[in-house]
Amino acid sequence: MRYNILGIGFGSSHASGASIISDGRLVTSIEEERISRVKEDGGFPYKSIEHCLKKANLQDQDIDLVVVGWENEQNKEFMNLLLNKESLNLGLLSRRVRYIYAQKVEFKRYLEALKSRFHKGKVVKIEHHQAHAYSSYFASGFDKSLVVTWDGRGEFCTGTVMVGNKNNLTPLKSQKMPISLGLMYSAFTDYLGFGFGDEYKVMGLASYGSPVYLDEFRKIFKADEKNIYDVEQKYFRHFLFNKDCGYTGSYYSDEVVKLWGEPRKEHEPLTQKHKDIAASMQARLNEVCVEIIADLVAETGEKNLCLAGGVALNGVANYHIYKESGIENIFIQPAAGDGGISLGAAYWGWHTFYKETTRLPFEHAYQGASYTDEEIEKELQTCGLAYKKMTDKPKTVAALLDKGYIIGLFQGVSEIGPRALGSRSIIADPRPEKHRDIVNSKIKFREEFRPFAPSVLEEYGKEYFNLDANSPYMQMISEVNDEYKDKLQAVTHINGTARPQTVSKKACEEYYNIIEAFRERTGCAAILNTSFNVKGEPVVHSPTDAIRCFFSTGLDYLVLGDYLVLKNHGFPEVEAEQSVA
Ligand SMILES: [Fe+2]
Structure with a gap:
């Protein structure tokens, strides 16, 4: 039960990352792009490995097993496929072949480096799709x-x-x-x-x-x-x-x-x-x-x-x-997607290599990185920003949303996967249609046809949407029920659908409390939620990333942990809202 297993996602040319199981629990899982700030980063996940070791409080020599979710043994089949295609020209073929061999050499070099670094443990590799399957079934x-x-x-x-x-x-x-x-x-x-x-x-x-x-x-x-x-x-x-x-x-x-x-x-x-x-x-x-x-x-x-x-x-x-x-x-x-390969690799180590029968199911998506209040305040002071600590965060944020402000929300442990689920999110009032256009044009700088998703309190999911199961990870589109299409204009897509996230108090109390405060104030149990980034960038990872995104976009306020960071709008308005609330 005390095995320390490092799962590594690497080899598929995008979305590399690392996960760690230690002391019989999944400690953390993260994608390299979040830390490196390179979208879809497929490079060797050095930074993710450092994050995993630090969060599990382990040294290199503590690792018992490293599992890499890529075999790289089937290049011969790929070569045969290329050679059998009549349409190939020689220039293209030689370029492709050189790449395949370079990739093979590079992968071998990284495996050797892993064996050398984690020399007290064993380094094994499994197939990409096996890792995909493990990441889903053993998390389920x-x-x-x-x-x-x-x-x-x-x-x-x-x-x-x-x-x-x-x-x-x-x-x-x-x-x-x-x-x-x-x-x-x-x-x-x-x-x-x-x-x-x-x-x-x-x-x-x-x-x-x-x-x-x-x-x-x-x-x-x-x-x-x-x-x-x-x-x-x-x-x-x-x-x-x-x-x-x-x-x-x-x-x-x-x-x-x-x-x-x-x-x-x-x-x-x-x-x-x-x-x-x-x-x-x-x-x-x-x-x-x-x-x-x-x-x-x-x-x-x-x-x-x-x-x-x-x-x-x-x-x-x-x-x-x-x-x-x-x-x-x-x-x-x-x-x-491939961001979950490291998770599957770690599960393989636990269940198949060590034959552990105790399941470590996935209870929520918040498996990434977090920062303490002290770390956040230090960053705010370093940047010389105007900020205040909120005494009642849910009510303050709900009041700002109700007044039409668009907020960058950075709190708790970051989510894994491509969807923001309330830890690294941009949030807004979902009722007015104009909020979709404002967030698209002034903040995300993305195509006008792109929809935004709602986060809804779990208890209201079935009332607002044609859902008969919870959808905590935004993995299913569903129809917005007719009586709510007009009430949720900014998150209802042109065809009457939405991609809801059902939010439970158990999985994410901090986020739940904000939506609940918004419901108490407005009667609406949902808010608009989109990932905290701009087009082409990974979702923000650190307070520094969040501050940079805040000042380079049309966001009105930034919530960093319990702190409210100001830009164009002052304290008094917020204090008045708090006293009203
Ligand atoms: Fe894949």
Whole structure:
């Protein structure tokens, strides 16, 4: 029970990180991008490892086991795939081959460095999709479950189905490159003029279109009983390119251009046709995901489902799966993408390497970094800022929200995964529609079509939204109930949906109390919540990051722990609000 296990996510070229299990508990999990300040940082997670050791109060020699969630043993298969493609030109091939070998050498060097640094422990590696599966099933607390992973790709695998039973995960089927559900979505994201990692923008854009091209997408990808899913290869070239070896071409082929014309360039306007393509692809993804899971339910009789991998961050598909596939319970941990690989690696060490049967289920998303009041005040003084300590934080923040101010909220332990859940959030009154435009244009500097999510008190989730389960990690889109669409204008998407976070007192009391104070004051049990960052930057990690973001955007107030930091608006107004409240 006293094993110290360091899980490392590294190798997939983005979202590296580290997690640590010590003394029979998950101590912390963090993505490198938060500390390095490089969005989607895929470099070796030095800073995350330092964070884990510090938080667990351990030295290098205390580590018993290091588990890396990447095998890097399947490059031969990748090479064969490249060599078998007739369309390759030699220049491109040599560039790609050089990259694959350089990556292999680099990975080996890092493994040697880990063995040298943690020389009293053992260093082992597991497959990327195995780590995805462990990150979901062993975090879920389910005793039995279907476990499905789907993403762009791991080493060569692009999806797996397993069955979890007590402490065992048994593989049922898998899919391999070049057939990839995630890269299919990435290819059309590319065609629509968005970048690698912008798939969530296409999901948001889909709400503005109609699925008029659904028949075409039915020919492009489908469910496949033997291999999970199948994708028609003539439309794609994604396996030829990799952003790390130079993005020299498109992920889609000329067949897509024959179908829908020239691709959109990044700064060109979005037409109805672009929106319809996004809507059609999303509608087809929903159909295929539902069909796959429904077939698996029929095949195995399982009614619990754990999902992981980048495709599991698609909240619209998740909602359709939950509503239409016949499953009863769904679990998707907040770092369902590659940011959760280190978590799965650490769980593998605990349950499979050490054969521990005690489960360490995930109780909340707040597994990252935190700062003491002393550290925060020291930073405020160093920066020479005007601030005051709040005597009743929930009531003060609720009063400011009600007056229409937009607030940067930095408190408690940071969340894992891409969603802000009340520790590193920008919050606003969700009732007036104009707040969506203000937050988009003056603070986030992002596309006007992008929706914002509501955080709702758990007790009001079903009243406000068409939800029959809690959604603590914002992993499912759902319809806003008719009587609340007008009352939640800033967080209701054009198609009448939202991506709610249900907030419980048990998981996050500090955040819960703010929303409860807002409800007491206004009658509205929800607030607008978006991640505390600007477009293109990782979510803020430290008080310094939060202060920088505060002064470089149109945010009105900054809450740092129990301190209120001022910009354009003075103390008296806040003090008056406190006395009223
Ligand atoms: Fe992945």
